[in-house]
Each structure stands twice: as structure tokens, then as C-alpha cells.
Amino acid sequence: MTAHDARFVGGTIPLSGSIDMMHGSGGRATAELVQALFVRHFDNPMLRAGNDQAAFQPPAGRLVISTDGHVVSPLFFPGGDIGSLAVHGTINDVAMAGARPLYLSAAFILEQGFPLADLERIVVSMAAASRLAGVPIVTGDTKVVERGKGDGVFITTTGVGVVPEGVDVSGDKARPGDVILLNGSIGDHGVAILSKRENLAFETEIRSDSAALHGLVADMVAAVPGIRVLRDPTRGGLASTLNEIAQQSRVGVRLDETAIPMKADVRAACELLGLDPLYIANEGKLIAICAPGDADRLLAVMRAHPLGRETAVIGEVVADDLAFVQMRTAFGGVRMVDWLAGEQLPRIC
Amino acid sequence: MKYVDEFRAGDLAQGLAAAIAREVDTSHTYNVMEFCGGHTHAIFRYGVQDLMPANLRFVHGPGCPVCVLPIGRVDNALELAGDPRVILCTYGDMMRVPATGRRSMLKAKAEGADIRMIYSTQDALRIAVENPDREVVLFAIGFETTTPPTAVVLKQVAAAGLKNFSVFCNHVLTPAAITHILESPEVREIGTVAIDGFLGPSHVSSVIGSQPYEFFAQEYQRPVVIAGFEPLDVMQATLMIVRQLNEGRHEVENQYARVVTREGNRKAQALVAEVFELRPSFEWRGLGLVPYSALRIRRQFAAFDAELRFGIETKPARDAKSCECPSILRGAKKPTDCKLFGTVCTPESPIGSCMVSSEGACAAYWTYGRFRQPGRPTAPSTEAAA
Numbered sequence: 001m002t003a004h005d006a007r008f009v010g011g012t013i014p015l016s017g018s019i020d021m022m023h024g025s026g027g028r029a030t031a032e033l034v035q036a037l038f039v040r041h042f043d044n045p046m047l048r049a050g051n052d053q054a055a056f057q058p059p060a061g062r063l064v065i066s067t068d069g070h071v072v073s074p075l076f077f078p079g080g081d082i083g084s085l086a087v088h089g090t091i092n093d094v095a096m097a098g099a100r101p102l103y104l105s106a107a108f109i110l111e112q113g114f115p116l117a118d119l120e121r122i123v124v125s126m127a128a129a130s131r132l133a134g135v136p137i138v139t140g141d142t143k144v145v146e147r148g149k150g151d152g153v154f155i156t157t158t159g160v161g162v163v164p165e166g167v168d169v170s171g172d173k174a175r176p177g178d179v180i181l182l183n184g185s186i187g188d189h190g191v192a193i194l195s196k197r198e199n200l201a202f203e204t205e206i207r208s209d210s211a212a213l214h215g216l217v218a219d220m221v222a223a224v225p226g227i228r229v230l231r232d233p234t235r236g237g238l239a240s241t242l243n244e245i246a247q248q249s250r251v252g253v254r255l256d257e258t259a260i261p262m263k264a265d266v267r268a269a270c271e272l273l274g275l276d277p278l279y280i281a282n283e284g285k286l287i288a289i290c291a292p293g294d295a296d297r298l299l300a301v302m303r304a305h306p307l308g309r310e311t312a313v314i315g316e317v318v319a320d321d322l323a324f325v326q327m328r329t330a331f332g333g334v335r336m337v338d339w340l341a342g343e344q345l346p347r348i349c
Numbered sequence: 350m351k352y353v354d355e356f357r358a359g360d361l362a363q364g365l366a367a368a369i370a371r372e373v374d375t376s377h378t379y380n381v382m383e384f385c386g387g388h389t390h391a392i393f394r395y396g397v398q399d400l401m402p403a404n405l406r407f408v409h410g411p412g413c414p415v416c417v418l419p420i421g422r423v424d425n426a427l428e429l430a431g432d433p434r435v436i437l438c439t440y441g442d443m444m445r446v447p448a449t450g451r452r453s454m455l456k457a458k459a460e461g462a463d464i465r466m467i468y469s470t471q472d473a474l475r476i477a478v479e480n481p482d483r484e485v486v487l488f489a490i491g492f493e494t495t496t497p498p499t500a501v502v503l504k505q506v507a508a509a510g511l512k513n514f515s516v517f518c519n520h521v522l523t524p525a526a527i528t529h530i531l532e533s534p535e536v537r538e539i540g541t542v543a544i545d546g547f548l549g550p551s552h553v554s555s556v557i558g559s560q561p562y563e564f565f566a567q568e569y570q571r572p573v574v575i576a577g578f579e580p581l582d583v584m585q586a587t588l589m590i591v592r593q594l595n596e597g598r599h600e601v602e603n604q605y606a607r608v609v610t611r612e613g614n615r616k617a618q619a620l621v622a623e624v625f626e627l628r629p630s631f632e633w634r635g636l637g638l639v640p641y642s643a644l645r646i647r648r649q650f651a652a653f654d655a656e657l658r659f660g661i662e663t664k665p666a667r668d669a670k671s672c673e674c675p676s677i678l679r680g681a682k683k684p685t686d687c688k689l690f691g692t693v694c695t696p697e698s699p700i701g702s703c704m705v706s707s708e709g710a711c712a713a714y715w716t717y718g719r720f721r722q723p724g725r726p727t728a729p730s731t732e733a734a735a
Contacts, residue, residue: 267350273468324720331580332359332366333396335717341696342445342455 019114024144037120038106038140041127046103046138054103054138059162066093067158075122075152078192079207080283082155083126088212088283089234090159091133095214096230096286098169098221099161104130106157107141111150122153133212135159161214166225173228174249178317179295181288183216183302184209184310186238187266190280195269202272206265211284216305220288223301229289232282239278239337241287242325252320255327255337259314279340289317356579357395365584366400372591379405381590382680383548384527386413386708387578393717395580405587408544409710411526411635411678412553414491415442416702416709419632420666422519423448426488429517429659430454430462436480438473439488440495441466442706447699449666470502477506477514486655490519494552496644497617500624503650515655518646521631523553524561525642529633531569535681542681546590548583549575551605556621558613562601570599577605624650634668634702635678674701677710684711691715 022029039047046054070086080088087104094101106126110119130137137157163169188209195204213232221227229249233241238260242253262277270277284307290298295313302308315327325337373379383389389409392398398407411417423446430437437454444455444466458464463483467473470487477485489499499516506514527547535541549562554575562573572593576586586604593600603609624647631643646654655661668675672694673687684690684703694700696712703709707716 264350267353271350271353322720326720329395330359331357331395331397332362333399333580334720335394335396336720338696338716341716 017116019110019112019116019119019144021112021144021146024110024142030142034142037123038142041120041123042130042137042140043127044136044138046136047140052139054105056103056138059102061165062163064094064097064099064161064163065158066090067156068093069154069156071151071154072193073151074193074196075118077196077208079188080210081122081125082153083122083124084129085208085210085283086155086157087126087129087133087135087137088210090157091135091212091214092232092283092286094159094161095212095217096169096232097161097163098167098217098227098230099163099214100218101133101135101159101161101214104135104137104157104159105139106137106155108143109150109154109156110142110144111152112144112147114152119153122155126155129212133214135212135214164221164225167221167227169221169227169230171229171231171245171248174245174251174289174317175228175291176251176317176319177292178228178289179292179313180242180253180255180315180317181290181295181299181302181311182238182261182314183213183286183288183308184284185261185263185266186233186282186285187262187270187277187280189283190237191266191269193281194273202269204265204269206263206269209282209284211307213284213286213307216302216307217286219301219305220298224290224294224298226294227288227290227298230286232286234283235281236340237277237279237281238287239276239325240340242337243323243339245287245289246320246323246325249317250321250323252318252323253315253325253337254318255315255325257327257330259312261310261312278337353579356577356581358581361581362400362584365581365588369405369584369588369591370402372588372595373402373405374595375404377404377594378543379591379594380408380543380545381405381548381587382408382410382530382544382546383576383583384410384412384523385548385550385553385578386416386706387551388548388576388583389413389710389713390708391578391580391583393713396717397580397583398718400584401587405591408542408680409677409713410547410680411530411633412492412523412550413703413706413708413710414495415446415706416674416678417521417526417633417635418446418490418519418702419634419663420448420668421632421663424666425661425663426517427452427454427457429486429488429655429661430457430464432484432659434484436463436465436476436483436485437488438465438467438476438485440490442708443488443490445699445705446702447669447705451700470498474502474505474511474514477511481513483513485514486659487514487516488519489516492521492523492550492553493556493621496520496621496625497556497614500620503624503646503653504620506653507650515653515658516646517655517661518625518644520625520644521633522642522644523550523557524565525639526633526636527562528565529636529639529642530679531565531571533679535679542679544571544680545594546572546574548586548590549573549601551575551577551582551609554605554609554613556614556617559601559603559609559611560613566599566601572599572602574602575605575609577608623647632663633678635675669700672701674703674711677703684714687711691719
């Protein structure tokens, strides 16, 4: 541990009260906020250097970069908060190239009047998520907007990573006959968030599945370097993500409804609210598509990882010029699984 | 999940499908109209049509609450929402319904109108209590299912003397619409629209009971089987209609006996009668003016009637040119008969109301069933690629 300059560490500005326009002025208050909150909690040598950028030697291999803005409401929810989500979300986007994430940046847009105690809670959560993932936050930015011009806090994170030799994952590589795997139950994140919305609050044990998936991905690409597609079904859910892949690869998808893992509470909440769990967001799930010959090995290695214990084969890739995603229903019929149109709106009857 | 999976069991569906296939007379065609959008949704979402024999066809009826609301009434709601004093409370399904000039509540909200999506009339009441300096208007729509909750909230605000709450009432009645369809020239002139029997409403019937259908089962000699909204309900009720038709019967039968009684929910009926009265006439999208087919707020509750409070006048508004929603709502055309279907009219950018709600025939067909195109296999296989 490096000793901090005592004048900056929680000394001169108390972490109480709320965000003020002064905190975004670029003056001393901004510097103090950065030191007392961000540098202190995210603590790493690159950040401590105090520059407006982080410099590092790129490792050998293809570099990957991805960015993600986080605007979740409520900010704190069962199983996570906007801070942990901002770390996991970008790590996962980098990892879905089969890459090993190296570093993150974080930009905060804070609303005037936002409680500093809440901000610290978010920053502590981000720091913990980043440390646990082994992906440090090495540079960042803070801006303050007037009251009413933000929703408490918005966080944008960017991640860079490197793809191991021999791995070439992309959404356009799915081929007819390929096997589709999913690492666990769908809808947990979206339902956890819905359950805390002011106008909808209902009792549930469901927690967000928010998690960093790069460890699971590392095991997967090590065992099956020829893995074709990886994608995390976040906004728009499993249905929209599979439609994206089908479009990119110009193939169809056949799902088996009975094979898709789903928690009973999630199903119950969706029944009650008239929502389709296939369109509900996930934050710790990934879809993997591989050649049929690789499926057993991939399934085994995914199930051996703590974030893949419930992995299931949920369907297959088929030839289809129209790139339709279809599903054999538990009922025995077949239906389309379309893109999400607008927001999911609850039905009346 | 208990009480859900039991009604969606694949093995039972296969058994029912086999029974229907065994019992249909192959020299006949069976045209079964499902009145409710809830049934339409179940038929498409679970692929019930796939399990039916080739000579049994579902004709989609007008029972989709947002689909039948005429454009003029949506225009009225948008005008209300444009009043800066007003917070307009609406059910989610209404948000995307296109009005005149392709406006919608979603667009109005984006432009700054204060429109709140609610799950229950009680949400609207809470919003009114929390915003005493604003006019809160409940955009009340739907069939007999959503009417009792509106009656409840009107009684509550009357009792509390709440000054800033009113209801824009658009509640409509099912039996009047079914009679209207059966009276239409398209049905009466043989060969235009064939309807041999009805799947009767499920949630609506839990309120009004099965008795109101007895008149037209007799008068128009069509079997009516009240059916639940789960896919097995739909299949079992379809089998019951097939049997009635084979035996030359035309009775009201109740497949949804776990919820629906002959008398219905007397308490809800009394509540509705206390608060609402019949309108002599109301316009339905697709059906036109239908006599005694809708409700208005009784004089006793006039203080909470948004139509009076805001002096609302409904002007006639035309459906979009070439939009076939009106014919589709009467069962006279299929979604794929419409030139706009899937070209300029999609769920993202609907022209007609049938493309909005998942209960609308066009949206259900587009979302769940559009892989069923002529000449295209319903289940593309990997072999086809080889």
C-alpha cells in the first residue's frame, strides 16, 4: 500500500453532503473529489500517476475495445448497483470477442444534489467489482450537470482487451448445424430491476445476475479455440441477441423452449406482468455458438465454471435466408421469436 | 410453475390434437372465430394452429381492447395529454396506438406530455393524491374485464371528494359486438365470411357470466364455447365446438368452468351498473357505429367524467388509407391480405391498431407466425442447407 497524501484522503473535504456544481468545475473541488473518492478506492499505479490518460505497453495479439453507457434506474438493486454493472457490462463486452480484458476507463456524469454517500457506495462497489475481476480502472473523467439534467449518476466505461492467438469470435460466424449454448437462467437482471421500480414494486427473491464473464470465457476459448460466436444477451434479452446473430450470419435459429433455463420466480413475475422473459435483460449470461463436434467439450468446460453450472444447449443454427429465429414451444407448436419492438408493453387483458 | 404448466402441457396438447383430428368431418371446413385477442395471442404464441387439422381454421375476432378504439377517441386522449395541467394515465398497450397524422401517446410523451403508464386504476388514484395541483385523467378502455376496476376508482374518488381526478370512459361491451358481427352483411351473405362457431371470451365472461351468449347461440344458431386463455383451454374448447357442429347443436358451453359461472360476478355487475349506463351508440374501429355497445358515466358521477370536465367532442377520423384493420377486425380479411402488412406497417411503426397490441391479429401474426409463408417450410432444417 502506498501512503496517500493526508491532506487529500477524506481530510479536507468530508464525504458527506451532496454533489455541487463546484465538483465539476475542474478546480480544486474536482481534484479533491477525484482523490478522495476515485483514486482512493480504485487505487492503482496508473491512476495514481495523476495524468489525463493511462499509458501502457500493448501485449502481443489483436486488441479489442468496447464502451458502454450505464443509466440504470434504480441505482441500487438486488444483486448489484450501477457501479458493479458498469464494470461487469464493459468487461463482458470485451470478453465476448474471446478476449482477456486488460484495463477499464470510467466517466461519471453526476447530477447536482446527488448524495456523496451514495456516490461513495457506488465507487466502492465499482472498485470491488474491478478488483475481483482483476481489471483495474486506470483513467476516468467526472462532470457535473445541473439538477434535473441527469438522473443521479450516469457511468460510461470503456475497456480494452487482447484476443488470444488462434481465437476468432464474431457474430457473423454461425453456420447451419452449429450448436447454441447458454450459461444459465434468463431474465434475472430485468426482473430484479422491475421489482424495485417505484410504480411496480413487488416482493421477489430474484437478484440480478450481474457478473464478469471473462473468467468463464477464458476457460471456454482455451478448451475450444474454434468457438464461433459469443454474445451477452443484455438489453432486448435472449430473443433480440439471437436475432442479431441470425442477421449477421444470415442463418436461422431453432430454439427449444423446454431447454431454456429460467427461474420459477422470473416466470411467475413475467406471467403476472404480461412480459415475455425472452426479452428481459441479463447481465451475467452469454450465448455461445460452436460447431457440433465441439459442443460436448464446450458444455463440459462451461459447467465446470461457477458461472456456467446451469449451462444448457438451447437450440441449433439452421439454414434460413430470412434469418428467422423460431422456437419449438413446450406446447408442441412452432413460433417466431422476433426482435423486441419498442419497449415491452404490458397487455391489458 | 403450478397452475400454469398444467395448462400448457405438450403431451396433453398432442392428445387433444389427435382427438380433434379424429373427430373432424374431412368433407367440412370448420371456421372458428376466437373473439378475444387473448385467444389470438395464445393461438399464435403456442403454435396452436400447427396442431389443428387442415380443415379447421381460426378466424380472428375484434376482441382486442386497443384495436377497436376508434381513432377519434385516441385523438381526444392526445388532446387531453397536450393540456399542461393534465397527467394522463393509460394502460401500456395504448402507448403505441396510432392516431390521426400517425401521432401516438409514445410520441406525445417524448414531446413532453405527462403521460403515465399504469397497471391498475389504483395507480392513477395514487398519482392524483400525490399531485393535488394537477388534473389526473384516467384513459379508461377495455371490455367488461377492465370496467369494474374503473367503477371502483370512481366510487373511491366520489367518496373522498377528490377534485383533481376524472375518467375518460371508453369501456365497450362484448355481446353487442358479437351480435353486430353476426348481423353484418359479410356474415349473413353466405360465402363471404364463414363463422361456424365461437370461442367465447374468458376474462370477460368471468364478469358477465355465460348467460349473455345464450341469446345469439339460439338466434344465430352458432355454438359458443367459453374458453380460458391458456393454449390447452383453446384446444379443449375447439374440440367442444367441433363436437357441437358434428352433432348439429348450437349451445353455450363453458370450458372455462374453473372461473366462469352462468351468472358471472354479481358484485362486479352491480358495481358497474351503479356507476355506468349504456351509450345509445358508440363507434368501434372496424365495426362502425354499434348501438348500445359501450358505457358512459352516470350523472351521479358526472363530476368525475372527463368528457364533461374538459368538454371533449369526438370528431370522426379516418383510418389510414389501405389499412385493412377494419376488415381484419370483422374477420373478413387476414393480416396477410393487407398490402401494408410487413411493408410499411410493422410493430415498430404501426399504421393500424391491429399491429400494436400483441392481442391484435396483425401483431400476433407478424411476431409469432410470419414464417408461415406460402411455399416455405414451417420448420427449416439443417438438411435444407446441405
